[in-house]
Amino acid sequence: MKMRQWFNTGTPWIWLNAAAVATSLILVFGLLGLIAVRGLGFFWPSDVMQAEYTNQQGDVIRIIGEIHDEEEISATRVRDSGFSVPDDDSVYTRYLFKVGNRDQYGIDFRQVLAKDLDAITYPETVMVIERREWGNFYGFLRSVSESGQVVAEGEAARAELNTRLERALDLHEQIRDIEKGDIGQINYELERLRLRERALELEGSTNPARLADIAEERDYWNDKYQALQSQLSELYSKIDRDSLSAEIQDGRMVEIPLAKVVHVTYPNDMNLLQKIGTYFMKLWEFVSDEPREANTEGGIFPAIFGTVMMVIIMSIIVTPFGVIAAVYLHEYAKQGTLVRIIRIAVNNLAGVPSIVYGVFGLGFFVYFLGGNIDSLFFPEAKPSPTFGTPGLLWSSLTLALLTLPVVIVATEEGLSRVPRSLREGSLALGATKLETIWRIILPTTSPAMMTGLILAVARAAGEVAPLMLVGVVKLAPSLPLDGNAPFLHLERKFMHLGFHIYDVGFQSPNVEAARPLVYATSLLLVLVIIGLNLVAIQIRNRLREKYRALES
């Protein structure tokens, strides 16, 4: 009775509605929390475990590594994954154990049952090496050698390693500068010379003076290249001097040249402060370094850079057009059915799937516009396309089109909120319509435009589907902005944070190892986009307050 009465009041349904809100909130914050925890945890130097592991054959072996993941699973599933356990319904804890040393064991990870681990210790001498290839290395440092001769052993090895590693890293930096910077420039210049020569050939010109010019310049660059080459080989022989040897879990000794080492840490021997230091150092490397090993290690700097470049170019394109269209629609066009239809259409374009813009961009910008630009301006580069292939410019244009409705709608909203009194006051004082718009209305609306632009930027930064068709690549050989004239290379392909997530998470050969990096990248992207949106909301709210003040 009481129950039925309670149901009749409808209160339970209100509670159900409240639960829906609560669920939505839990989902939202749960998702953000999940990304944050996983993304931030990636950089933490976690302790390295050493344990006695009883394998399926009953042998006891030593394993060293980090616990990467932990799950409770049923006996059936344990059996399905190839372990033999008693035939009952008990639940087991299974670890995903990161043993690293891919060059030694073939795989980075192994799954072990918690019950098979014994004698768990965290020895302070365990060394973790981040390498340029083959992933992490786990082992015990035994000695450091120079040209094959042992120079330090045992306790002394650690200090010796530090000094020698610093030297190797310094040399590595020099090598990279030469290879990326100087030689990159030479290749660029040589390619330009080739194109100039081809252009002359196409013109049918056989002007010997110009050909000689080209030949002379080419010799100059080739000579420079030779000089750099010899410098490089010298550096290479220097960097290959030192190596370290370490003992791995099965007792074998492994020799690692210092040229291949990025970092050496001893996580079990660090105090909290040191760990925090390492944490921030890794975080910094993540945002400032280039990716290694098919993007699964190293940093994401080129992706950040590419995203930023693309968004900037897009903003430069979308702002004037969006504002002009909004001003036209709101101030100049005759308000009637047609303008209403246009407004609805513009609004709806924001809801058109982004992939459709990608298809349009590929067909119209890349193949049609790009193809024609190539035929008109770059005949010497044919048959390899210059602009007739996906690239930065086309991506920016496509996204500009995609975000145009956002800017138009936001600007129009701003325009419609400008109080009549302001407008009429200006006109009454004798200002022309243009002067009113330029001096009074646009400055008052500028925060609205800003809001529109920020929302557009946030949308563009997170958009991936259209970019997959018009310009992103998994690994761009060079940044779209560099020291070679004309500095900004709009035709180049670029890397993008969102695509990086898709690519590393789904196309990489070693998904398990790359997963933390994807979480970290996601976190960065989420932070940027939510930050931008919050700023936009803030500006909009402040703007509304201001108008309200003006109205009264």
Add this chain to the structure above:
Amino acid sequence: MSATLSRQKWRLFKDKAAARGIAFGGISVILAIVVIFFYLLYVVLPLFKSADIDELSSYPMPGSAEPTLYLALEEQNEIGARLSADGMITFFTTEHGEVMLQQQLPIPDGTQIVSLASADPNRATVALGLSNGQALVFKTAYKTSFPNNVRVITPQLEYPLGRTPIPINPSGYPLEELGFEINDNGAAFASVNRSRAVNFVYMEKEESFLSDEVSFNTTRTELDVNIPVRRLLIDKDIFELYILGEKGGLSFYSLDDKTSPELVQHITNLDTAGKITDIRFLAGGISLLVATEKGRVSQWFPVRDEEGRESLTKIRSFDSHDSRISAITPEYNRKGFITIDDRGNIGIHHTTAGKTLLVEKINDNAIQKLAISPRASAFIAEDSERHLHFWHIDNEHPEVSFNSLWGKVWYESYDEPEYLWQSSSASNDFEPKFSLVPLSFGTLKAAFYAMLVAVPLAILGAIYTSQFMAPRMRQLVKPSIEIMEALPTVIIGFLAGLWLAPFIESELAGIFSILIFMPAGVILLAYAWSHWIPSNLRNSVPAGWEAALMVPGVLIIAYTAYQFGGLMETWFFGGDMVHWFSHTLGIPFDQRNSLVIGLAMGFAVIPTIFSIAEDALFAVPKHLINGSLALGATPWQTLVRVVLLTASPGIFSAVMIGLGRAVGETMIVLMATGNTPVMDFSIFQGMRTLSANIAVEMPESELNSTHYRVLFLAALVLFAFTFIFNTVAEIVRQRLRRKYSSL
């Protein structure tokens, strides 16, 4: 004075110029948006164009005066080849009919050509049956060179089995009827011998390891067919032999064992209207095309029945000619063919599309012979007045018709008509399958499951937020849910594919348990709260903060239900629900399935629906609500009878816009569905959506190919779909806004 005047003028001029400039700029931006639609349409339209032909030149037949036995075109449409009955091969330019090269085939003295059989057109190889029971095999080949950067094509003749004719009928009985095929492994001949039996000869190629020398191992078999033979056909892989009888009967032999062909099926009378005039293989050698004197062409291929037996089945027919069809000329690589009839008409057809693209009278006289170019871009026809006509064909996308996009199509080697999407394959004569149905189905399925999750959560949430929530809490809750709309979908997709999908697979019982027990649990908890909790504690939570209270509540219920699910799994499903589903119930389970999509994409759509629905509900005029409450209705009654009713158009438009978003979403479905174009409503199966399909296949499709245009069509479908949905929603919303302002 004049300075101010000119300044005034300048100001006015600037004003006018700016008005013009802004109008121009504004209109061009709006036009640019319109261009998107028209450009998509512009790329798509050629798909639906029918074929077009126009005559380029016409000239008296070059070469020998004897009748033509064989006519062929070279790939660039520059050179034609003609074999006349006296064994003379003439190569001529197609433009003017000038003779380039004339050669006499090495036919032994005193023998005549009595029959001709050509191999698969791509091999350009022809066998001539001679009156002494021997066969001569030759091939037309073209060499391309670039002296002085000009392309020069030189024709030449080759003899792949040697210049000496090969004895086929041992008794020397004339090869009146001949079937022939040659491939990399060997050559096969079928002929009729003196006793009216079919003589099958297979020459297996044997390459010596030591030298490049090729020798042949010849086997002969005699097949007793008991009917007068009219035509012999061997498919391009030499696996099938078809024997057409004089009276229209057809025997189908399997050549799996070349030494003993096995009769698979004998049809006493092919079900065709009228007497058979020509029978040919369609490109690929799977289908047979049968033409009749009544003007019908029908397509047949072997279909397996339930027991796995193959039987030749009529698939479709073309009835576009109204007089006797004299010959069929199949295209080289596509599933199209050209027919010619006795009244000088030619017809261009395509089997997959099931349509006739063109029937046109090209000559007043009957067409005797017709050859199509390898790229199907030209043909050359010989009329009864001994003239050759060289025509250009414009027929880029014959495989697309309304039926092949949206209807069931019976594809070659399939047991029944099906909806299939399979756009590319390694093989050259693959039949592309461009049915948009499985993709549209996948799109709607994904959207359906997403809406199933999103609509209740978002709308119930919107109701609570707008009607019952405390204003201060609303100020926090609304933006936090709305900001999720900006969350890049690539992140949701990544989490769905790499975190949620494995999680659901291992915790299926827990997830189901949460979904099932959550509503009941909430009501139970609410009852407990309002009846069992001491009132002073209850009253310490102000009205409108129930949702905040519900956050731990929902978490507790979810955790309990999850634990309970685990127990249920152990008790009833042998500890592993996925295993139970797939092994006990036989329901296949994909890790990336519709449940994952429903949850992930549902999550992505919640903010959209929530935000619009909440706006609509919140804007319901307060006097309506207050009136209802004042008349004694409970808040819930007011909500159901007044608020929901008034705001229902707004909620409808919210759902519409949410649906539009779910339909067009790309990254989530790309990353979390497995992308197999299956048509299955099971919640444990994945799907492939239109948008994900575009993202996967667009970068690899060749510019302006049929595939490229069909993908554009998919984009256009998405565009139109979402545009219509959004427009409807927008109009409904504007109406509602006007209604509110009038209330």
